[in-house]
Amino acid sequence: MTELRSIKIACRNVWKAYGSRPAFYFDSRGYKIDPDALAERLRSEGHLPAVVDASFEVATGEIFVIMGLSGSGKSTLVRCLSRLVEPSAGEILLDGRDLLKVSGKELIELRRHEMGMVFQNFGLLPHLTVLENVAFPLKIQKKSPKEREGRAREMIALVGLDGREASFPHQLSGGQQQRVGIARSLAVGPALWFLDEPFSALDPLIRRQMQDEFIRLQKMLKKTIIFITHDIAEAFRVADRLAIMRAGKIVQIGRPSDIVLNPADDYVAQFTEDMPLLRVIKVGDLATPADGAELYDEADASASIEELIPRIAGGVKSFSVLPANGVRRMVAAADVLAVLKRDVCRRSL
Known part of the structure; x- marks a missing residue:
């Protein structure tokens, strides 16, 4: 992400295990062992660890x-987030709650x-x-x-x-x-x-x-x-x-x-x-400070670099990146063509 945003929801070490007595494994002692070891122990004793120690944050x-x-x-994980399925352990924080x-x-x-x-x-x-x-x-x-x-x-x-x-x-x-x-x-x-x-x-x-x-x-x-x-x-x-x-x-x-x-x-x-890299990589991913370079065209930061290829073929050498947010950024045609070359080589292997 290109800007700081507040965290809307955070998932902290969430587990969901199915079986005869999954709660037994998530006491203060057992939960501190290595997650992979705990998941393997659950499987070996007839339980199904459907979600294993999941952690992430989602910004507003x-x-x-x-x-x-x-x-x-x-x-299963998304149902744990809304408690349609009750997690076996962990924290789910919505606006810190x-x-x-x-x-x-x-x-x-x-x-x-x-x-x-x-x-x-x-x-x-x-x-x-x-x-x-x-x-x-x-x-x-x-x-x-x-x-x-x-x-x-x-x-x-x-x-x-x-x-x-x-x-x-x-x-x-x-x-x-x-x-x-x-x-x-x-x-x-x-x-x-x-x-x-x-x-x-x-x-x-x-x-x-x-x-x-x-x-x-x-x-x-x-x-x-x-x-x-x-x-x-x-x-x-x-x-x-x-x-x-x-x-x-x-x-x-x-x-x-x-x-x-x-x-x-x-x-x-x-x-x-x-x-294809050309469809995955966005204009904003390649953007660098403009450093006073002469800019010939504009490109949206969220657009794929594939969309720039016809304009490069038409002679555009560099792009100013929108939105600028007060900082002039650019993408050079040469950087886009370098990704194209890498994509061709990668997909020909």
Whole structure:
């Protein structure tokens, strides 16, 4: 991240183990042993360590992606963060407050007012219209009918479903149903947004469109988002930072460019080997102080460097990077072409 932001949610040494008596292993003595040794001990005695000593922080306004193959523990971890699944040990701090210590009543209120959740199966109520589905969480909050309808219509417009307010879920395409799910989760104005494989049930074309929609919404709303996926291309496309999980353990955390350029181990390297560097590395990743250099064109810091190639082919030698934030930065065409050369060599091996 290029700027200092407050931490919205922090996960500290979180475990989730399934079995006959997992709590036995997390007393003050046993929990202090090496996490890998404890995970192995749990497995050897018939338990399943679904999440192993997970720690990370998510800044306000950041998209933090948790990814891994099926069975890696990513969905269990995100459910631990909202306590839909009770962790076996650790701390989960929301604005500095440990969610594992709040009462059931307090947790319900936090879910109703602070958290938005979108899941793979949409979860729409089939007997309710689009408008009624989106307004449903506001009804739970006991908002007035006028307030519910106004907010629901605003969210429906935001996701591009104007005119479908009276439609029922079965009258919508998969992509439209997912838009309704997104609108419903946004209706309460959550500060923290959980998305668990929200687009995996969609066909590739609709999935790409929904990723575009998601990126568009985030630029407008600037939510703090934890996004779960098993798709490396999707993860690299939407993430500010991502965590890669394997067998319940987080094996690497970083920006997409950090992970693809400096994988932590062979597993991560294999995971990312087919990702084109030109699409992963952003303009801002290559930016350096301008040092008075003559600048010929402008480029957005969040754009992939792939987008600069046609302009370089047209003769542009350097780019000023936006947003400037008071500091003049640049990217030289030669630096972009060096990444292109590296990508070609890497993918030809």
